[in-house]
Amino acid sequence: MNTIDDKAIVKDYFNATGFDRWRRIYGNGEVNKVQADIRRGHQQTIDTVVEWLKNDDNLANLSICDAGCGVGSLSIPLAQAGATLYSSDISQKMVEEATQKAKETLGDKHNISFMVQDLEGLTGKYHTVICLDVLIHYPTEDAAKMISHLASLAESRLILSFAPKTLCLTVLKKIGEFFPGPSKTTRAYMHREKDIIEILENNGFKIERKAMTSTRFYYSRILEATRNSEQ
Ligand code: SAM
Numbered sequence: 001m002n003t004i005d006d007k008a009i010v011k012d013y014f015n016a017t018g019f020d021r022w023r024r025i026y027g028n029g030e031v032n033k034v035q036a037d038i039r040r041g042h043q044q045t046i047d048t049v050v051e052w053l054k055n056d057d058n059l060a061n062l063s064i065c066d067a068g069c070g071v072g073s074l075s076i077p078l079a080q081a082g083a084t085l086y087s088s089d090i091s092q093k094m095v096e097e098a099t100q101k102a103k104e105t106l107g108d109k110h111n112i113s114f115m116v117q118d119l120e121g122l123t124g125k126y127h128t129v130i131c132l133d134v135l136i137h138y139p140t141e142d143a144a145k146m147i148s149h150l151a152s153l154a155e156s157r158l159i160l161s162f163a164p165k166t167l168c169l170t171v172l173k174k175i176g177e178f179f180p181g182p183s184k185t186t187r188a189y190m191h192r193e194k195d196i197i198e199i200l201e202n203n204g205f206k207i208e209r210k211a212m213t214s215t216r217f218y219y220s221r222i223l224e225a226t227r228n229s230e231q
Contacts, residue, residue: 014091041218065126067119068134072098085112129154151203165190
């Protein structure tokens with residue numbers, strides 16, 4: 001069991017070099033080619049989830065927990081579309097940046113409350129719990145515990161994204177092309193889709209929608225799972 005180590009490393013990373021790197025990638029300024037590719041891929045993941053939720057046409061009534069919210073790339077557009085957001089991240093620097101961005105985009109009064117909190121410590125009940133591109137920082141056995149905890153907070157729906165473990169990505173990772181640059185200082189864990197689906201099912205959820213984002217350097221499988229009504 002190495003959650004503590006991974007978590008401590010991840011927290012330090014996203015309060016230091018990781019914060020600078022990812023703030024740039026998630027921003028609009030100039031970046032190198034690899035970072036531009038990751039920016040494009042990540043934006044596609046965000047757009048997919050925003051489009052799913054907007055198409056349901058009930059955002060104004062929803063409470064959404066965005067666990068590991070980063071700089072607010074998902075929380076801000078969802079709040080803009082009328083949802084009530086409870087957004088948190090293990091990194092204080094990320095939360096400060098997200099708070100600033102929300103203020104710039106939405107003004108002083110907005111429907112997002114931000115908190116510095118690791119997702120295992122989150123409490124409360126939310127219609128929808130979303131956790132995008134966080135599980136990559138943890139091995140599958142730890143991701144399973146995290147998903148179970150997030151499932152316990154979700155009244156109706158859980159949306160996750162993760163780097164899928166496929167032969168092709170395993171080879172890319174081995175030759176060091178995947179997640180190049182300073183992010184190598186944290187480990188990147190890929191997860192088998194069937195393992196993640198099994199974890200969701202064991203927590204009483206069934207898969208509703210799926211999507212995949214793949215660019216040259218960014219791979220993210222998105223799963224929307226809803227609570228089984230017969231349970
Ligand atoms: N979800 C955001 C997005 O898609 O824009 C950010 C993704 S970024 C790659 C990963 C984020 O997860 C970082 O902001 C990091 O601080 C956060 N994180 C990592 N481990 C966490 C944990 N155990 N609890 C909460 N946040 C965590």
